[in-house]
Amino acid sequence: MKTVVLGSGGWGTALSQILCDNGHETYLWSHSPAKAAEMARTRENPLLQGVHLPESLHITGDLDCLKGADLVVSAPPSFAVRETAKKMAPYLTEKTVVVSVSKGIERDTNLRLSQVIQEETGNICKVAVLSGPSHAEEVGIRLPTGCVAACLDVDAARFVQDAFMNDYFRVYTSGDVVGVELAAALKNVIALSCGVCDGLGYQDNTKALLMTRAMAEITRLGEKLGGSRQTFGGLAGMGDLIVTCTSMHSRNRRAGILIGQGKTPREAMEEVGAVVEGYFAAESIHQLSERVGVEMPISRCAYEVLYQGKQIRGVVAELMTRAKKDELLETAWL
Numbered sequence: 629m630k631t632v633v634l635g636s637g638g639w640g641t642a643l644s645q646i647l648c649d650n651g652h653e654t655y656l657w658s659h660s661p662a663k664a665a666e667m668a669r670t671r672e673n674p675l676l677q678g679v680h681l682p683e684s685l686h687i688t689g690d691l692d693c694l695k696g697a698d699l700v701v702s703a704p705p706s707f708a709v710r711e712t713a714k715k716m717a718p719y720l721t722e723k724t725v726v727v728s729v730s731k732g733i734e735r736d737t738n739l740r741l742s743q744v745i746q747e748e749t750g751n752i753c754k755v756a757v758l759s760g761p762s763h764a765e766e767v768g769i770r771l772p773t774g775c776v777a778a779c780l781d782v783d784a785a786r787f788v789q790d791a792f793m794n795d796y797f798r799v800y801t802s803g804d805v806v807g808v809e810l811a812a813a814l815k816n817v818i819a820l821s822c823g824v825c826d827g828l829g830y831q832d833n834t835k836a837l838l839m840t841r842a843m844a845e846i847t848r849l850g851e852k853l854g855g856s857r858q859t860f861g862g863l864a865g866m867g868d869l870i871v872t873c874t875s876m877h878s879r880n881r882r883a884g885i886l887i888g889q890g891k892t893p894r895e896a897m898e899e900v901g902a903v904v905e906g907y908f909a910a911e912s913i914h915q916l917s918e919r920v921g922v923e924m925p926i927s928r929c930a931y932e933v934l935y936q937g938k939q940i941r942g943v944v945a946e947l948m949t950r951a952k953k954d955e956l957l958e959t960a961w962l
Protein backbone atom coordinates (compact mmCIF):
# COMPACT_ATOMS: atom_id res chain seq x y z
CA MET A 629 0.00 0.00 0.00
CA LYS A 630 0.97 3.66 -0.22
CA THR A 631 1.97 5.38 3.02
CA VAL A 632 2.94 9.01 3.63
CA VAL A 633 4.65 10.37 6.74
CA LEU A 634 4.16 14.12 7.29
CA GLY A 635 6.93 15.57 9.46
CA SER A 636 10.58 14.65 9.10
CA GLY A 637 11.76 14.97 12.69
CA GLY A 638 13.41 12.01 14.37
CA TRP A 639 10.12 10.20 14.93
CA GLY A 640 8.58 10.68 11.49
CA THR A 641 11.85 9.51 9.96
CA ALA A 642 12.13 6.38 12.14
CA LEU A 643 8.50 5.46 11.40
CA SER A 644 9.00 5.93 7.67
CA GLN A 645 11.86 3.45 7.85
CA ILE A 646 9.59 0.85 9.52
CA LEU A 647 7.02 1.31 6.76
CA CYS A 648 9.75 0.81 4.13
CA ASP A 649 11.05 -2.27 5.94
CA ASN A 650 7.48 -3.65 5.81
CA GLY A 651 7.44 -3.31 2.04
CA HIS A 652 5.07 -0.33 1.73
CA GLU A 653 5.57 2.37 -0.87
CA THR A 654 6.56 5.15 1.53
CA TYR A 655 6.97 8.93 1.27
CA LEU A 656 8.53 11.12 3.95
CA TRP A 657 7.40 14.74 3.62
CA SER A 658 9.28 17.66 5.14
CA HIS A 659 7.74 21.13 5.47
CA SER A 660 11.13 22.43 4.35
CA PRO A 661 11.84 21.52 0.68
CA ALA A 662 15.54 22.33 1.23
CA LYS A 663 15.71 19.90 4.12
CA ALA A 664 13.91 17.25 2.05
CA ALA A 665 16.40 17.69 -0.79
CA GLU A 666 19.35 17.42 1.59
CA MET A 667 17.97 14.27 3.22
CA ALA A 668 17.26 12.74 -0.18
CA ARG A 669 20.86 13.46 -1.21
CA THR A 670 22.61 12.23 1.94
CA ARG A 671 20.05 9.54 2.92
CA GLU A 672 20.50 10.80 6.48
CA ASN A 673 18.56 12.93 8.97
CA PRO A 674 20.76 14.90 11.38
CA LEU A 675 18.04 14.33 14.02
CA LEU A 676 18.61 10.58 13.72
CA GLN A 677 22.35 10.23 13.61
CA GLY A 678 23.94 7.04 12.35
CA VAL A 679 20.82 5.84 10.51
CA HIS A 680 21.20 5.34 6.76
CA LEU A 681 17.72 5.72 5.28
CA PRO A 682 16.45 2.98 2.94
CA GLU A 683 16.97 3.69 -0.76
CA SER A 684 13.28 2.83 -1.33
CA LEU A 685 12.13 5.76 0.87
CA HIS A 686 10.87 8.72 -1.18
CA ILE A 687 11.83 11.97 0.55
CA THR A 688 10.01 15.07 -0.65
CA GLY A 689 8.77 18.57 0.09
CA ASP A 690 5.84 18.18 -2.31
CA LEU A 691 2.42 17.57 -0.76
CA ASP A 692 1.22 15.89 -3.94
CA CYS A 693 2.84 12.75 -2.54
CA LEU A 694 -0.44 12.44 -0.58
CA LYS A 695 -2.40 11.56 -3.74
CA GLY A 696 -3.84 8.05 -3.36
CA ALA A 697 -2.31 7.43 0.08
CA ASP A 698 -3.88 4.59 2.06
CA LEU A 699 -2.19 5.54 5.35
CA VAL A 700 -1.08 9.03 6.38
CA VAL A 701 1.12 9.43 9.46
CA SER A 702 0.86 12.84 11.13
CA ALA A 703 4.24 13.38 12.84
CA PRO A 704 4.97 17.10 13.30
CA PRO A 705 5.54 18.71 16.71
CA SER A 706 2.20 19.45 18.42
CA PHE A 707 2.35 23.16 17.54
CA ALA A 708 2.24 22.27 13.83
CA VAL A 709 -0.42 19.54 13.90
CA ARG A 710 -3.29 21.86 12.89
CA GLU A 711 -1.44 23.46 9.97
CA THR A 712 -0.29 20.01 8.80
CA ALA A 713 -3.86 18.66 9.01
CA LYS A 714 -5.11 21.60 6.95
CA LYS A 715 -2.50 20.72 4.31
CA MET A 716 -3.41 17.03 4.15
CA ALA A 717 -7.20 17.51 4.17
CA PRO A 718 -7.74 18.09 0.42
CA TYR A 719 -6.00 14.80 -0.41
CA LEU A 720 -7.95 12.48 1.92
CA THR A 721 -10.77 10.11 1.00
CA GLU A 722 -13.12 7.96 3.09
CA LYS A 723 -10.63 5.11 2.62
CA THR A 724 -7.63 6.95 4.09
CA VAL A 725 -6.57 6.19 7.64
CA VAL A 726 -4.67 8.99 9.37
CA VAL A 727 -2.55 8.05 12.37
CA SER A 728 -1.39 10.75 14.75
CA VAL A 729 1.94 10.06 16.45
CA SER A 730 2.70 13.45 18.00
CA LYS A 731 2.54 13.70 21.78
CA GLY A 732 0.99 16.84 23.20
CA ILE A 733 -2.10 18.98 23.62
CA GLU A 734 -2.92 21.92 21.37
CA ARG A 735 -2.19 25.21 23.12
CA ASP A 736 -5.13 27.66 23.36
CA THR A 737 -7.81 25.02 22.62
CA ASN A 738 -6.44 22.28 24.94
CA LEU A 739 -7.65 19.71 22.42
CA ARG A 740 -6.07 16.31 21.94
CA LEU A 741 -4.13 16.16 18.69
CA SER A 742 -6.42 13.60 17.03
CA GLN A 743 -9.31 15.98 17.78
CA VAL A 744 -7.39 18.75 16.01
CA ILE A 745 -6.87 16.51 12.97
CA GLN A 746 -10.53 15.48 13.01
CA GLU A 747 -11.59 19.14 13.12
CA GLU A 748 -9.46 20.05 10.13
CA THR A 749 -10.26 16.98 8.03
CA GLY A 750 -13.98 16.76 8.80
CA ASN A 751 -15.25 13.23 9.01
CA ILE A 752 -13.74 12.24 5.69
CA CYS A 753 -11.19 9.79 7.08
CA LYS A 754 -10.64 7.65 10.16
CA VAL A 755 -8.17 9.04 12.70
CA ALA A 756 -6.10 6.71 14.89
CA VAL A 757 -3.22 7.33 17.30
CA LEU A 758 0.02 5.41 17.81
CA SER A 759 1.93 5.79 21.05
CA GLY A 760 4.14 3.99 23.54
CA PRO A 761 7.70 3.84 24.88
CA SER A 762 9.52 4.50 21.64
CA HIS A 763 12.56 6.71 21.26
CA ALA A 764 13.28 7.36 17.60
CA GLU A 765 17.00 6.79 18.17
CA GLU A 766 16.34 3.14 19.14
CA VAL A 767 13.63 2.44 16.56
CA GLY A 768 16.00 3.92 13.97
CA ILE A 769 18.52 1.15 14.71
CA ARG A 770 15.73 -1.44 14.83
CA LEU A 771 15.84 -2.32 18.56
CA PRO A 772 12.76 -4.23 19.80
CA THR A 773 10.00 -1.72 20.68
CA GLY A 774 6.27 -1.91 21.49
CA CYS A 775 3.44 0.60 20.90
CA VAL A 776 -0.35 0.85 21.00
CA ALA A 777 -2.51 1.75 17.98
CA ALA A 778 -5.80 3.18 19.20
CA CYS A 779 -8.92 3.99 17.23
CA LEU A 780 -12.65 3.88 17.92
CA ASP A 781 -12.92 1.91 14.68
CA VAL A 782 -11.47 -1.55 15.38
CA ASP A 783 -10.70 -2.20 11.72
CA ALA A 784 -8.71 1.03 11.45
CA ALA A 785 -6.73 0.15 14.61
CA ARG A 786 -5.93 -3.27 13.09
CA PHE A 787 -4.99 -1.61 9.82
CA VAL A 788 -2.40 0.53 11.63
CA GLN A 789 -1.19 -2.53 13.56
CA ASP A 790 -0.71 -4.45 10.32
CA ALA A 791 1.06 -1.55 8.62
CA PHE A 792 3.69 -1.13 11.33
CA MET A 793 4.12 -4.47 13.04
CA ASN A 794 7.25 -6.50 12.32
CA ASP A 795 9.96 -8.43 14.17
CA TYR A 796 11.37 -5.33 15.89
CA PHE A 797 8.20 -3.21 16.22
CA ARG A 798 5.32 -4.85 18.10
CA VAL A 799 1.92 -3.12 18.00
CA TYR A 800 -1.12 -3.73 20.21
CA THR A 801 -4.57 -2.38 19.35
CA SER A 802 -6.86 -0.43 21.70
CA GLY A 803 -10.18 1.39 21.51
CA ASP A 804 -9.11 3.97 24.12
CA VAL A 805 -7.99 6.90 22.00
CA VAL A 806 -8.56 9.39 24.83
CA GLY A 807 -6.45 7.46 27.33
CA VAL A 808 -3.60 6.70 24.92
CA GLU A 809 -3.35 10.30 23.78
CA LEU A 810 -3.60 11.84 27.23
CA ALA A 811 -1.06 9.42 28.69
CA ALA A 812 1.43 10.52 26.01
CA ALA A 813 0.98 14.22 26.69
CA LEU A 814 0.89 13.95 30.48
CA LYS A 815 4.06 11.88 30.85
CA ASN A 816 6.17 14.52 29.11
CA VAL A 817 5.67 16.95 32.00
CA ILE A 818 6.75 14.25 34.44
CA ALA A 819 9.82 13.35 32.34
CA LEU A 820 10.81 17.01 32.41
CA SER A 821 10.29 17.01 36.20
CA CYS A 822 12.43 13.85 36.56
CA GLY A 823 15.14 15.64 34.64
CA VAL A 824 14.89 18.55 37.08
CA CYS A 825 15.46 16.04 39.92
CA ASP A 826 18.58 14.78 38.12
CA GLY A 827 19.79 18.32 37.61
CA LEU A 828 19.35 19.05 41.30
CA GLY A 829 21.43 15.99 42.18
CA TYR A 830 18.52 13.97 43.57
CA GLN A 831 18.89 10.25 43.03
CA ASP A 832 16.86 7.08 42.49
CA ASN A 833 14.58 7.26 45.55
CA THR A 834 13.29 10.66 44.53
CA LYS A 835 12.66 9.65 40.94
CA ALA A 836 10.80 6.48 41.95
CA LEU A 837 8.66 8.59 44.29
CA LEU A 838 7.98 11.12 41.56
CA MET A 839 7.13 8.58 38.85
CA THR A 840 4.85 6.51 41.08
CA ARG A 841 2.90 9.45 42.45
CA ALA A 842 2.79 10.96 38.95
CA MET A 843 1.04 7.80 37.70
CA ALA A 844 -1.66 8.38 40.32
CA GLU A 845 -2.33 11.96 39.20
CA ILE A 846 -2.04 11.17 35.47
CA THR A 847 -4.63 8.41 35.90
CA ARG A 848 -6.93 10.69 37.93
CA LEU A 849 -7.03 13.32 35.20
CA GLY A 850 -7.05 10.79 32.35
CA GLU A 851 -10.07 8.96 33.78
CA LYS A 852 -11.90 12.20 34.48
CA LEU A 853 -11.43 13.22 30.83
CA GLY A 854 -12.73 9.88 29.55
CA GLY A 855 -9.70 7.58 29.36
CA SER A 856 -9.70 3.99 30.68
CA ARG A 857 -7.74 3.25 33.83
CA GLN A 858 -6.07 0.18 32.29
CA THR A 859 -4.50 2.30 29.56
CA PHE A 860 -2.47 4.23 32.14
CA GLY A 861 -0.95 0.99 33.45
CA GLY A 862 -0.08 -0.13 29.91
CA LEU A 863 2.49 0.69 27.24
CA ALA A 864 1.17 4.15 26.43
CA GLY A 865 0.94 5.00 30.14
CA MET A 866 3.40 3.37 32.54
CA GLY A 867 5.61 2.12 29.69
CA ASP A 868 6.13 5.54 28.16
CA LEU A 869 6.49 7.18 31.57
CA ILE A 870 9.33 4.80 32.45
CA VAL A 871 11.21 5.26 29.19
CA THR A 872 10.90 9.03 29.07
CA CYS A 873 11.78 9.57 32.73
CA THR A 874 14.87 7.38 32.60
CA SER A 875 16.37 7.74 29.13
CA MET A 876 19.04 10.20 28.03
CA HIS A 877 17.34 10.11 24.61
CA SER A 878 14.45 12.05 26.13
CA ARG A 879 14.42 15.70 25.15
CA ASN A 880 11.98 16.40 27.97
CA ARG A 881 14.28 14.85 30.54
CA ARG A 882 17.35 16.58 29.11
CA ALA A 883 15.60 19.96 29.22
CA GLY A 884 14.64 19.24 32.84
CA ILE A 885 18.23 18.42 33.78
CA LEU A 886 19.36 21.80 32.43
CA ILE A 887 16.58 23.61 34.32
CA GLY A 888 17.53 21.75 37.51
CA GLN A 889 21.10 22.95 36.97
CA GLY A 890 19.93 26.56 36.81
CA LYS A 891 19.07 27.31 33.17
CA THR A 892 15.81 29.06 32.30
CA PRO A 893 13.23 26.97 30.39
CA ARG A 894 13.98 28.97 27.21
CA GLU A 895 17.74 28.41 27.53
CA ALA A 896 17.17 24.71 28.21
CA MET A 897 14.96 24.25 25.14
CA GLU A 898 17.42 26.08 22.92
CA GLU A 899 20.25 23.88 24.15
CA VAL A 900 18.25 20.67 23.59
CA GLY A 901 17.56 21.85 20.03
CA ALA A 902 14.51 19.61 19.42
CA VAL A 903 10.87 19.85 20.43
CA VAL A 904 10.32 19.72 24.25
CA GLU A 905 6.61 18.92 24.33
CA GLY A 906 6.42 18.76 28.13
CA TYR A 907 7.06 22.49 28.45
CA PHE A 908 4.00 23.31 26.34
CA ALA A 909 1.84 20.51 27.77
CA ALA A 910 2.47 21.77 31.33
CA GLU A 911 0.34 24.84 30.67
CA SER A 912 -2.52 22.94 28.99
CA ILE A 913 -2.57 20.28 31.70
CA HIS A 914 -2.68 22.94 34.39
CA GLN A 915 -5.68 24.55 32.68
CA LEU A 916 -7.44 21.21 32.08
CA SER A 917 -6.96 19.99 35.66
CA GLU A 918 -8.26 23.29 37.04
CA ARG A 919 -11.25 23.15 34.70
CA VAL A 920 -12.34 19.66 35.74
CA GLY A 921 -11.26 19.98 39.40
CA VAL A 922 -8.62 17.22 39.50
CA GLU A 923 -5.75 17.63 41.93
CA MET A 924 -2.34 17.24 40.21
CA PRO A 925 0.29 18.37 42.69
CA ILE A 926 3.36 17.38 40.66
CA SER A 927 2.16 18.77 37.34
CA ARG A 928 0.99 21.96 39.09
CA CYS A 929 4.43 22.43 40.64
CA ALA A 930 6.05 21.89 37.23
CA TYR A 931 3.75 24.58 35.80
CA GLU A 932 4.65 26.98 38.61
CA VAL A 933 8.39 26.48 38.04
CA LEU A 934 8.16 26.70 34.24
CA TYR A 935 5.67 29.54 33.90
CA GLN A 936 5.63 31.44 37.19
CA GLY A 937 9.33 31.38 38.03
CA LYS A 938 8.85 29.59 41.37
CA GLN A 939 12.03 28.39 43.09
CA ILE A 940 12.51 24.66 42.53
CA ARG A 941 13.70 23.71 46.00
CA GLY A 942 10.78 25.56 47.58
CA VAL A 943 8.38 23.66 45.35
CA VAL A 944 9.99 20.33 46.30
CA ALA A 945 9.61 21.15 50.00
CA GLU A 946 5.98 22.06 49.36
CA LEU A 947 5.36 18.72 47.66
CA MET A 948 7.08 16.72 50.40
CA THR A 949 5.15 18.39 53.22
CA ARG A 950 1.66 18.32 51.69
CA ALA A 951 -1.20 17.06 53.86
CA LYS A 952 -0.68 13.50 55.11
CA LYS A 953 -2.37 10.80 53.00
CA ASP A 954 -3.21 7.10 52.99
CA GLU A 955 -1.57 5.43 49.98
CA LEU A 956 -4.36 2.95 49.26
CA LEU A 957 -7.04 5.63 49.37
CA GLU A 958 -4.91 7.85 47.14
CA THR A 959 -3.87 5.30 44.54
CA ALA A 960 -7.14 4.46 42.88
CA TRP A 961 -5.42 3.44 39.65
CA LEU A 962 -3.80 0.32 41.12
Ligand SMILES: NC(=O)c1ccc[n+]([C@@H]2O[C@H](COP(=O)([O-])OP(=O)(O)OC[C@H]3O[C@@H](n4cnc5c(N)ncnc54)[C@H](O)[C@@H]3O)[C@@H](O)[C@H]2O)c1
Pocket residue numbers: 635636637638639640641658659660675703704705706708711712729730731732762763764765901902903905
Ligand atom coordinates in the same frame (compact mmCIF):
# COMPACT_ATOMS: atom_id res chain seq x y z
N1 LIG B 1 11.58 11.61 18.88
C1 LIG B 1 10.94 10.59 19.45
O1 LIG B 1 11.57 9.64 19.92
C2 LIG B 1 9.45 10.59 19.50
C3 LIG B 1 8.79 9.38 19.79
C4 LIG B 1 7.40 9.36 19.85
C5 LIG B 1 6.68 10.51 19.62
N2 LIG B 1 7.35 11.67 19.34
C6 LIG B 1 6.55 12.86 19.09
O2 LIG B 1 6.58 13.15 17.68
C7 LIG B 1 6.45 14.56 17.47
C8 LIG B 1 7.59 15.02 16.58
O3 LIG B 1 8.78 14.81 17.32
P1 LIG B 1 10.19 14.56 16.65
O4 LIG B 1 11.05 13.99 17.70
O5 LIG B 1 10.05 13.81 15.38
O6 LIG B 1 10.63 16.03 16.33
P2 LIG B 1 12.11 16.64 16.24
O7 LIG B 1 12.33 17.49 17.42
O8 LIG B 1 13.07 15.54 15.94
O9 LIG B 1 12.01 17.55 14.96
C9 LIG B 1 11.01 18.48 14.81
C10 LIG B 1 10.67 18.46 13.36
O10 LIG B 1 9.50 19.22 13.16
C11 LIG B 1 9.61 19.80 11.90
N3 LIG B 1 8.74 20.97 11.86
C12 LIG B 1 8.97 22.16 12.41
N4 LIG B 1 7.97 23.00 12.09
C13 LIG B 1 7.10 22.29 11.32
C14 LIG B 1 5.91 22.62 10.66
N5 LIG B 1 5.40 23.83 10.74
N6 LIG B 1 5.28 21.65 9.95
C15 LIG B 1 5.79 20.40 9.87
N7 LIG B 1 6.94 20.04 10.46
C16 LIG B 1 7.59 20.98 11.18
C17 LIG B 1 11.07 20.19 11.78
O11 LIG B 1 11.43 20.20 10.44
C18 LIG B 1 11.77 19.08 12.51
O12 LIG B 1 12.23 18.13 11.59
C19 LIG B 1 6.45 15.20 18.86
O13 LIG B 1 5.13 15.47 19.26
C20 LIG B 1 7.05 14.12 19.77
O14 LIG B 1 6.58 14.18 21.09
C21 LIG B 1 8.71 11.73 19.26
Ligand SMILES: O=P(O)(O)OC[C@H](O)CO
Pocket residue numbers: 731760761762763764819868871872877878879880881903904905
Ligand atom coordinates in the same frame (compact mmCIF):
# COMPACT_ATOMS: atom_id res chain seq x y z
O1 LIG C 1 12.34 12.71 23.63
P1 LIG C 1 11.02 12.92 24.30
O2 LIG C 1 11.14 13.31 25.73
O3 LIG C 1 10.13 13.85 23.50
O4 LIG C 1 10.27 11.49 24.31
C1 LIG C 1 10.09 10.81 23.11
C2 LIG C 1 9.01 9.73 23.19
O5 LIG C 1 7.81 10.28 23.67
C3 LIG C 1 9.41 8.53 24.01
O6 LIG C 1 8.43 7.52 23.91
